[in-house]
Amino acid sequence: MGALKLAPLARPDGMPTHEYAHRRLRQAIMVGSIRPGESLTIRGIAEAMESSPTPVREALRRLSSEGALKVLDNRRIMVPKMTADRFGELMALRAVLEQHGARRAVGHITERQIDRLAEIDRALDDAIARKDKATALLLNQEFHRTLYTANPDQMIMPMVESVWLQLGPFLGIAMEHVAQLYVVDRHQEAIAALRKRDEDAVAAAIAADIREGIGGFDRGAIENLLRLAGQ
Amino acid sequence: MGALKLAPLARPDGMPTHEYAHRRLRQAIMVGSIRPGESLTIRGIAEAMESSPTPVREALRRLSSEGALKVLDNRRIMVPKMTADRFGELMALRAVLEQHGARRAVGHITERQIDRLAEIDRALDDAIARKDKATALLLNQEFHRTLYTANPDQMIMPMVESVWLQLGPFLGIAMEHVAQLYVVDRHQEAIAALRKRDEDAVAAAIAADIREGIGGFDRGAIENLLRLAGQ
DNA sequence: TATTTATTATTGTGATCACATTTTGAAGAT
DNA sequence: ATCTTCAAAATGTGATCACAATAATAAATA
Numbered sequence: 001m002g003a004l005k006l007a008p009l010a011r012p013d014g015m016p017t018h019e020y021a022h023r024r025l026r027q028a029i030m031v032g033s034i035r036p037g038e039s040l041t042i043r044g045i046a047e048a049m050e051s052s053p054t055p056v057r058e059a060l061r062r063l064s065s066e067g068a069l070k071v072l073d074n075r076r077i078m079v080p081k082m083t084a085d086r087f088g089e090l091m092a093l094r095a096v097l098e099q100h101g102a103r104r105a106v107g108h109i110t111e112r113q114i115d116r117l118a119e120i121d122r123a124l125d126d127a128i129a130r131k132d133k134a135t136a137l138l139l140n141q142e143f144h145r146t147l148y149t150a151n152p153d154q155m156i157m158p159m160v161e162s163v164w165l166q167l168g169p170f171l172g173i174a175m176e177h178v179a180q181l182y183v184v185d186r187h188q189e190a191i192a193a194l195r196k197r198d199e200d201a202v203a204a205a206i207a208a209d210i211r212e213g214i215g216g217f218d219r220g221a222i223e224n225l226l227r228l229a230g231q
Numbered sequence: 232m233g234a235l236k237l238a239p240l241a242r243p244d245g246m247p248t249h250e251y252a253h254r255r256l257r258q259a260i261m262v263g264s265i266r267p268g269e270s271l272t273i274r275g276i277a278e279a280m281e282s283s284p285t286p287v288r289e290a291l292r293r294l295s296s297e298g299a300l301k302v303l304d305n306r307r308i309m310v311p312k313m314t315a316d317r318f319g320e321l322m323a324l325r326a327v328l329e330q331h332g333a334r335r336a337v338g339h340i341t342e343r344q345i346d347r348l349a350e351i352d353r354a355l356d357d358a359i360a361r362k363d364k365a366t367a368l369l370l371n372q373e374f375h376r377t378l379y380t381a382n383p384d385q386m387i388m389p390m391v392e393s394v395w396l397q398l399g400p401f402l403g404i405a406m407e408h409v410a411q412l413y414v415v416d417r418h419q420e421a422i423a424a425l426r427k428r429d430e431d432a433v434a435a436a437i438a439a440d441i442r443e444g445i446g447g448f449d450r451g452a453i454e455n456l457l458r459l460a461g462q
Numbered sequence: 463t464a465t466t467t468a469t470t471a472t473t474g475t476g477a478t479c480a481c482a483t484t485t486t487g488a489a490g491a492t
Numbered sequence: 493a494t495c496t497t498c499a500a501a502a503t504g505t506g507a508t509c510a511c512a513a514t515a516a517t518a519a520a521t522a
Binding site (some may be wrong): 284 | 475
């Protein structure tokens with residue numbers, strides 16, 4: 001039996017247990033605190049968050065539909081293992097999806113929202129300067145999310161989040177083995193392009209940001225990291 | 232209480248109830264047999280498929296994560312309503328996602344698999360000639376799925392299926408009000424491009440197929456259909 | 463010591479129940 | 493007629509239990 005350790009998380013009043021379980025597990029996976037290949041038990045999770053199997057199972061179903069977990073033939077549940085090929089596909093998908101999302105946001109985003117992006121980027125630079133990898137990752141996600149959700153009818157966010165979620169466990173490994181994150185994000189470039197309403201330039205900035213920013217490793221680096229982590 | 236009618240579906244031996252419920256509801260939504268705005272009750276579904284609330288709830292959670300269902304603030308569950316804007320976003324997303332999937336399949340697909348595509352396309356033409364809209368829709372999906380899954384590491388299928396699922400209820404409406412489906416698919420074009428391993432041509436064929444094929448309506452047609460259906 | 467077998471513990475699963483909230487429908491008042 | 497009030501029915505939710513299948517551990521065999 002694995003003594004599952006789960007970071008605590010505030011529970012808003014009235015939130016159902018299954019949703020709370022989903023949020024908490026999701027966060028744990030997103031920041032890579034559950035190792036790929038590690039198997040989870042319903043009862044173990046239920047005990048860890050002081051509830052019962054029923055709502056936990058609902059949370060696990062959702063997470064498996066989101067690609068964060070994989071249900072084996074034994075019906076056992078685990079965090080999928082990463083491979084260099086899978087990582088490549090995920091990053092390529094991220095690029096396509098997010099470029100699209102960025103393009104479809106250009107026509108909707110307000111100056112005020114662009115200001116908000118700049119604000120998030122400042123906080124992000126600050127976190128990087130403090131070498132606070134975890135919050136840097138979160139703020140980077142918030143930057144992208146804020147951009148894409150400027151389009152009120154946007155349909156990509158659940159899919160983008162799914163990709164982030166699938167990348168999460170590997171980023172957890174990466175952050176353990178990479179001494180410093182020397183991040184060269186393209187957020188300023190994106191912001192400038194947004195102010196000019198230049199759709200192509202926005203898309204280019206986002207593509208470059210994904211390719212070279214946080215989590216942007218080349219294939220060799222990936223294989224190295226996977227070997228180091230014994231995957 | 233709504234007397235929910237659910238098309239029967241064979242249940243493979245040993246399949247868990249929650250998965251069976253998921254499959255059956257999913258299929259019902261995909262072919263548009265549940266109207267947008269129609270609300271579902273857990274007990275109603277459980278009764279309709281002769282089981283109990285527990286596994287049905289798991290199925291509903293998965294479907295909500297897949298975008299097929301929406302959980303309201305009252306915690307009640309319904310099929311999302313369609314709008315012209317939402318439809319536009321979904322179709323644009325479909326185009327981006329599937330072009331990407333097609334491109335990433337070109338390097339992996341075998342001649343044998345291309346033959347299989349041709350076979351599916353023949354069956355599809357046959358269904359169209361018989362004016363059998365339902366199977367035409369299914370075969371069209373199978374054509375696309377077969378293409379994209381030629382890439383063994385492909386990560387887009389769950390997302391493509393999610394989009395199809397969200398389009399489903401509206402296609403159900405469309406098929407009721409559109410007398411004939413005069414479909415001009417671009418499958419032959421795609422097949423020819425695949426044999427030549429011409430990635431750009433494949434992507435172009437898929438884009439055109441989505442734009443002009445089954446479910447490819449212009450904005451005016453959408454608004455008309457939504458008005459006709461009283462949405 | 464290594465391998466197989468048998469026993470025990472653990473796990474996923476699904477039905478049931480109790481509780482709180484919401485919805486519904488009828489009776490009454492304006 | 494329209495709106496309000498209130499009781500009854502329906503619904504989402506989560507804990508618990510029993511069962512079958514799987515995994516883990518101990519015992520026995522080679």
